[in-house]
Structure formats: C-alpha cells, structure tokens
Amino acid sequence: MHQNNVVAEVKNLKVYYDMGDRTIRAVDGIDFTIREGDCFAIVGESGSGKSTLGLSLIRLCPGKVSGEIIVDGVDLMKLSDEEIRKFRCSKISIIFQEPSSALNPVMKIGEQLMEVFTVHGYSKSEAYERSVKLLKTVGIPEAEKRMQSYPHQLSGGMKQRVIIAMAIALNPRLVIADEPTSALDVTIQAQILNLLKNLTKSYGLSTILITHDMGVAAEICNRIGIMYAGKMVEVGELESIFSNPMHPYTRALMTCIPRGLKGLLKPLPGHVPDLSNPPEGCRFHPRCPYAKDVCKKEEPKPLHLDDRLVLCHRVGEI
C-alpha cells in the first residue's frame, strides 16, 4: 500500500481517566491505520473504550491522552487548541449517537449548517447555496423549506442526516461516527448506514464507524478492528474476519449477530472487566473458552499474519 493512501495513523494510543483513587485505562496502547476510502469499523461491547478512542482521535476526550494521532500527515497531539479547532470539521469530524444533543434546539437547521461554512470563511450566500445542496446530498426532501425548520420539527433519522451533512460539509479526510444509528428505528438505521456508505464512496471520505453490533459493521465496512477492554484484539479485512475470525472474542461477537431485521443482539455471557483493574495476562481470559495457563499470566503480543493483527496466545491452535 502506497504511503499516499494513508489518511490516518494511530500509534500506541493510550487514554487514562484519573479518578483520584484509581486510574481507568480506557484505551491502552492501540495502533491502527486508515487508508483512503476505508470504512473502518471499531466493534466491541459497551465499556470497551470505543467512545473514548473516538473522542481522543478528534481531541475532545477529557482523559489523559498519549501516543500519536497522525491525520493527513499532521500529528494532532502536537497541535495547539486553536489549530485543532481549525482542523476539526475541515479535516476530521465526528457524528454522535444522539442527533438531538448535537443540534441547537433554538436555531434553525439552515442557520446551523450555514455556520459551519461561515466560520470557515465562506460568504453568507455561498454558505446558503452549499447548505441547500448538502441537504439534498444527504437525502432531505424540500431542502430549501427544511433550512427554515427547527430540530424538533424533524424526525430522528432526518436529524441524523443533518448532522451527517454538517460533518461532511467541509470535505474532511476522516469522519468518525460513534454508534450513529443506535438511537434510531431499525428501518431508519439501514437508510442512514447506506447514506454513510454512499458518501464514503462518492466523497472519497474515510470513515471510522464505532458500533457494538457486528451486523452493522458488516453492512457498510471494509475493515474491522475488534476492541476489548481497551485493547484492539483483532484487525483485518471484513471478509477475511467474517470467514475466519481468529480471536475468540471476535468469534463470540459474531454469534451475537441477530438473524433478520427485527432480531435482537444477544448479550455475551460475562462482562467487560473494570478498566481500572483489568485481569492479568490476556484481558479476555476469564470469559474465554480456550484460555489456558499462559493466557492468565502473560499479556499476548500482537501477531501479524498477512493483513491480520491478532492479540491471542492461542492463534493457530484453536
């Protein structure tokens, strides 16, 4: 893969929350690379550190962050607050789960969208034109009329479309979407995922999709990173992971995928450990049917097999 195709590189990322009496190690030494046009899913159960990872990538995380976050050749960790503000939206943006909380309830949709442009130097008339065009791009009917609507006049799905419009307005290199469809109805979910997939293609964006649902990841992503207890335990191409999951946690997550549209995600037995005091050795060992002595004592080292990365002592044996 040519260097030019690399949009983002994350190296040894750690995010700790200092709670006084204890330290929560929510992200504990993570590496991955995003290439142009990638839709990279980060999948793991609730409490794995996914949101912490997403927020830290755009420098919005309140925790103590260390490591390198290189986007478009720039290490975001080295930028000043002023520089990172400019970088947000123009190079990297984020979409959250709850569209209502991301919109200002007393401002019209159009004003909020136009602001993204005017803050970055566009004239009002240009901002208006681009905003209308964007609303059409994200599939909002009667875009001109909708510019005058307040958030509460839109459905959840439509609000999320507006948020997506704001996130892609300035043609960023990387869009992070943190559970963007978890608050929506199942049918709307599919539409929003499709929209993200199409935009990734047509805009040449790269996307990081954070989800607890392997089914959602399979829907639109080409690469997957499986996260467990602050670690990335397996990374690879979607098809290869689905046809041959190597980490026991990946396998376990795959058994949770609901069958059919209305199916519910089955919870896995056991729970994600307390990240201020994770188990020794492999963090998954207490829940792993394949664990043996070494798994309880030694932390597994990352193993690279072709395009795959796996963090498991027992790869090749199971």
Ligand code: ADP
């Ligand atoms: P996920 O998105 O995978 O559910 P999170 O990143 O939200 O995981 O949480 C990972 C761990 O970090 C959890 O133990 C959570 O309680 C903790 N955590 C998340 N945000 C904060 C915060 N602002 N302050 C302290 N602890 C936090």
Ligand code: MG
């Ligand atoms: Mg989360």
